[in-house]
Amino acid sequence: MELDFSSQGHYLVAFVPELILTALGMLVLIAGVSRRLARDPERSFDIGWLALAGVLLAAFANGWMYGVHEVGTQAMIAVDRFRLFANWVLLGSAGLAVVMSMAYVDRQRLQAGEYYGLLLFSTVGMMVMAAARDLIVIFLGLELMSIAVYAMTALNRAERRSAEAGLKYFILGAFATGFFLYGIALVYGATGSTNIARIAVEVGSGSAQPALLALGVGLMLVGFAFKVGAVPFHMWTPDVYEGAPTPVTAFMSAGVKAAAFVAFLRVFTVAFDGVWDRWWTIVWWLAALSMVAANLLALAQLNVKRMLAYSSIAHAGYLLVAIVAANQAAAAGMLFYLLVYAVMNVGAFGIVLIVANQGEDRLLIEDYAGFGQQQPLLGVLLTIFLLSLAGFPGTGGFMGKIYLLQGAMGAHLVWLSVVLVLTTVVSYGYYLRLAWYMWMSEAPTPDVFHQVRAPISMRIALLAAAALILYLGVFPDAALEMARASVDALTAFGGSAAATP
Amino acid sequence: MVEFLFIVFAVVAVGSAAGVVLARSPVGSLLFMVASLASVAALYVLLEAHFLAAIQVMVYAGAIMVLFLFVIMLLNLGHDYRRDLRLTLTALPLFALTGGIAALLILRFRGAEQAPIYRFFGGGDAIDAALAEQGAVGAIAHPLFTDYLVPFEITGILLLVAIVGAMALAKRHVDDPVPAPAPPAEPLAALDASAEEG
Numbered sequence: 001m002e003l004d005f006s007s008q009g010h011y012l013v014a015f016v017p018e019l020i021l022t023a024l025g026m027l028v029l030i031a032g033v034s035r036r037l038a039r040d041p042e043r044s045f046d047i048g049w050l051a052l053a054g055v056l057l058a059a060f061a062n063g064w065m066y067g068v069h070e071v072g073t074q075a076m077i078a079v080d081r082f083r084l085f086a087n088w089v090l091l092g093s094a095g096l097a098v099v100m101s102m103a104y105v106d107r108q109r110l111q112a113g114e115y116y117g118l119l120l121f122s123t124v125g126m127m128v129m130a131a132a133r134d135l136i137v138i139f140l141g142l143e144l145m146s147i148a149v150y151a152m153t154a155l156n157r158a159e160r161r162s163a164e165a166g167l168k169y170f171i172l173g174a175f176a177t178g179f180f181l182y183g184i185a186l187v188y189g190a191t192g193s194t195n196i197a198r199i200a201v202e203v204g205s206g207s208a209q210p211a212l213l214a215l216g217v218g219l220m221l222v223g224f225a226f227k228v229g230a231v232p233f234h235m236w237t238p239d240v241y242e243g244a245p246t247p248v249t250a251f252m253s254a255g256v257k258a259a260a261f262v263a264f265l266r267v268f269t270v271a272f273d274g275v276w277d278r279w280w281t282i283v284w285w286l287a288a289l290s291m292v293a294a295n296l297l298a299l300a301q302l303n304v305k306r307m308l309a310y311s312s313i314a315h316a317g318y319l320l321v322a323i324v325a326a327n328q329a330a331a332a333g334m335l336f337y338l339l340v341y342a343v344m345n346v347g348a349f350g351i352v353l354i355v356a357n358q359g360e361d362r363l364l365i366e367d368y369a370g371f372g373q374q375q376p377l378l379g380v381l382l383t384i385f386l387l388s389l390a391g392f393p394g395t396g397g398f399m400g401k402i403y404l405l406q407g408a409m410g411a412h413l414v415w416l417s418v419v420l421v422l423t424t425v426v427s428y429g430y431y432l433r434l435a436w437y438m439w440m441s442e443a444p445t446p447d448v449f450h451q452v453r454a455p456i457s458m459r460i461a462l463l464a465a466a467a468l469i470l471y472l473g474v475f476p477d478a479a480l481e482m483a484r485a486s487v488d489a490l491t492a493f494g495g496s497a498a499a500t501p
Numbered sequence: 502m503v504e505f506l507f508i509v510f511a512v513v514a515v516g517s518a519a520g521v522v523l524a525r526s527p528v529g530s531l532l533f534m535v536a537s538l539a540s541v542a543a544l545y546v547l548l549e550a551h552f553l554a555a556i557q558v559m560v561y562a563g564a565i566m567v568l569f570l571f572v573i574m575l576l577n578l579g580h581d582y583r584r585d586l587r588l589t590l591t592a593l594p595l596f597a598l599t600g601g602i603a604a605l606l607i608l609r610f611r612g613a614e615q616a617p618i619y620r621f622f623g624g625g626d627a628i629d630a631a632l633a634e635q636g637a638v639g640a641i642a643h644p645l646f647t648d649y650l651v652p653f654e655i656t657g658i659l660l661l662v663a664i665v666g667a668m669a670l671a672k673r674h675v676d677d678p679v680p681a682p683a684p685p686a687e688p689l690a691a692l693d694a695s696a697e698e699g
Contacts, residue, residue, distance in 0.1 A: 011651055022658060029665060076651045114669035121662045128655060140655040144662060151666025166670070189606060209609055215602065 003079055004071040013068060014077045017061040017087060018124050018131075024054025025120035032113005044112035048102040051116035055095040055123070062087045073197045076134040078266075080489035085335050085482060086130035086262040090255055093342040094123040097251035099461040100350045103453055104247050107358040110155055118155075119251065122148035126259035135184045135194040138263050142180070142227065145259060146173050149252055153244040159360055165243025172226070172236045180223025186216030187271075196271040204274035217272055217279055224267075227260035228316045231289040241309035246356060249305060250349030253312045254342035261319055261338060269326045270490060276326055283324045284416060290317030291423040298430045303363050304352055307430055308345070311389060314427060315341055318401065321408050321416055328487055330407020335483040337400035340388065340472055344397060347465035348385040350458060351378055358453045365434055370443025372435075375452060377459075383435050384466045388473070390431040391424050396472030403480065507547055514540040527573050531566060538562040552637040 003010045012019070031047050062084055070079040098119065105112050125144030132138040150173060154166025188194050190212035191202035202208045226233040241249045272279060290313055298310035319341075322334035355371060356362050372379030388395035401424065408417045443449065472479055513536065520533035538561045545554035631640040645653055 008647075008650060015651075026661075111669055111672070114665060117665060118662065118669070121658065121665075124658065125662075134652075136649070136652045137655065140652055140659060144655065144659045147659065147666055148662050151662075151669055154670055186602075189609065211605055212609060215605075 001068045002071060003068060003075075005075040011077065014070070014075075014079050014131075017058040017065065017091075018127050020061050021054055021058040021120055021124050021127070024051070024057065025117050025124065028054065028120060029113050029117040032111065032117065044106045044110075045102055047112040047116050048098055048105065051120055052095060052098045054120055055091055055098060059088070059091045059095070062091060073133065074195065076137050076195070077131050078133045079131075081486040082262075082266070082489045083131045085486035086258065086338075087127055089258045089335075089339050089342050090123055090126045090130065092339070093251065093254035093258065093346055094119065096343070096346040096350075096461055096465060097247055097255070099457050100250055100346060100353060101247035103358045103455050103458060104245065104353055107453065108156055108158060108245070110245070115152065115155060118148040118152050122152070122251075123255065126255055129259045129263040132263065133196050133266075135187065135196070135199075135267070138267065139181060139184060141259075142263070143177065145256060146177070146227075149248070149256060152248045153240060153252075155248070156245045159243070159245075161243035162245060165240045168243075169236055169240045176223050176226035176233070179219045179226070183216045183219030183221075183223060186212050186219065190216055196267065199271040200273060203272060206274070213275065214278065217275065218282075220267065221279065221282060224260060224264045225286055228257055228264065228319070229313050230286045230316045230320060231293045231313060234290070234294070234313045237313055238306045238309040241312070242303060242305045246305065246349060246353045246360070249308075250346045250353075253308070253349070254346050257312065257316065258338045258342055261323075261334065265323060265331060265334060266490065268323060269331065273326075280324050280326070283320055284413070287317050287320035287324055287416060288419050290314065290320060291419055295423045295426045298427070301430070302365055304365055304368070304434065305363055307365070307434070308348060308352070311427070311430070312345065314423065315389075317423070318404055318420060321404055321413065321420055324416065325407040325411035325413055327407055327410050328484070329410050330404065331487040331490070332480060332483040333400065333403030333407045335486060336403055336476070336480050339479065339483075340396035340400045340469065343465045344385045344388040344469050347462055347469070348382065348389065350462050350465075351382040351385065354378060354452050354454045354458075355449075365437055366441075368434060368437045369441035370438075371449050372439040374443065374447075374449035378452070378454070378462070379438055381462050381466045382438065384469060386431040386435055388469045390428050394470070394473045396469045396476070399473055399476040503547055507544065510540040510543040510547070513537075514544065528570070531569055531573065535562050535566050538566070549632065550637060552641060
């Protein structure tokens, strides 16, 4: 099927996965207020299964989209393999997050309809960001994703910190949105278009007004750096990750970050490709600062959610290396890493949920004492996720870092590669400390973890996530080939290739 | 005549914008803002953008400002805002920055028919042609439902999400309709005991 966007119907076809997810999101909202489901709190699981069905249907549609081809790159919506690969990551993290949420939503008496509805709408926003080939659409996708996540962050009425985190995230996020929008306006002023392909032509031919363009690019960089949580725009991350309900934190750390990085890559390596030599040093420093500061601060954390928050900032630093490098290998490595990161991070938060008793109870690192001895299977799974986050050979996290390093070496970023390797070594300190507590420390009472709240669906999802991590660590070729083919669709990286010898 | 009106409304718009920043009370700031937005609406009329002017009055000067007023008057009653609104020296560099950007924009677009912004957009002539052909409403509606259909539809979902999110958070303090709601964070032992019985 060929789309040239000459008629409005073509947009309907280009949006099939998003439309399915939106429709299911509305259905979930209606189910949440229907009298039969609302009266019985035990039915919150059913609403969760409905949401999961929506994610699976959208994933099916995403697979079908591989048979649809577009003509030209002028439309507001891209139908390329880059978008479809990103959709796999986003739908995967949404699906995992839904499964991880079920017991928590049930136990905390969250409003299931609103919770799952917002989760699906937020995923729609992320997919719109991945698909957008126009700055207006990117902005709307960003807001759709963010507003839903702000509300989800504050949704837990039993926790004061949840409301506080929601307010903090909302105010700082709105501030960052202001920067982003101002950046878009200035880029429009400099180039005369919000279409990424047209901006690329204007920027490449040098006819864009340099001062306005520099300001616009800088402000948009601030907006993106806030969303991915890069130092020094990371201040919100630890507090929001700690205060938000844990399944929301898991979803946020995987989905929001992946969507922001995908849009970041498309905007900066396609639209602003021609001025790569002017923005790469700034991103270089963002990446280096994120890696160094976040890994050192994570060493000092006592709360597991805060530790994983700093870990996610550190991972933002690793991924920024790919944006600095701006070549095929680095971008493919970034897609691969996003896939692995989403799976392993949601998995780790899933175990945190189980230890925290599907609530916000036991979140300190010392609370994990004896967990491995009493729950060997879950202990092994958490160890796999932690080792993968640290980048241990044999796990997907290791291969992801190797591909990022390949991309960085292709762009001759020697020092940044050195920083990446050294900070990875530092990160072993805090990941393995958690594992050490889990396996080597004695539990305060011998039966703390004899009964844990882990529904069978959650256990299956965790097992599948760990299996995927190990599979990608041992046989990464298939996924990497897919990522490479996806990146080829971007037709980017001219500026960086010309600038590096 | 048009130039005289333009100068009057432009002075009112800029003057009341300064009033927003300088006013001593938040309600005063708000009223200045209404004046500023209303005179911008008058400027739209002078540009023959009648539809935009009507929308500007209804949405900004009307609905949004009334909401602002409600929120300020409902929240923090009796709170003295004077100290919150103090103008400090740190604001000066920000004024300089925004002034600099404004100067840059003016320099960029002053009489610049070859500026890139006109290459895709067509400039004033294109607007005049569209106005003559479709009228003020059509000139906005046509691109909105053709070229910008995708952003328009996404905005619809965005508004839905904003409403759902606001309702979900506002409902927080109302008692659950659920019969006998269990307290969310009771000790594990009690729950486990009940689980074993069940």
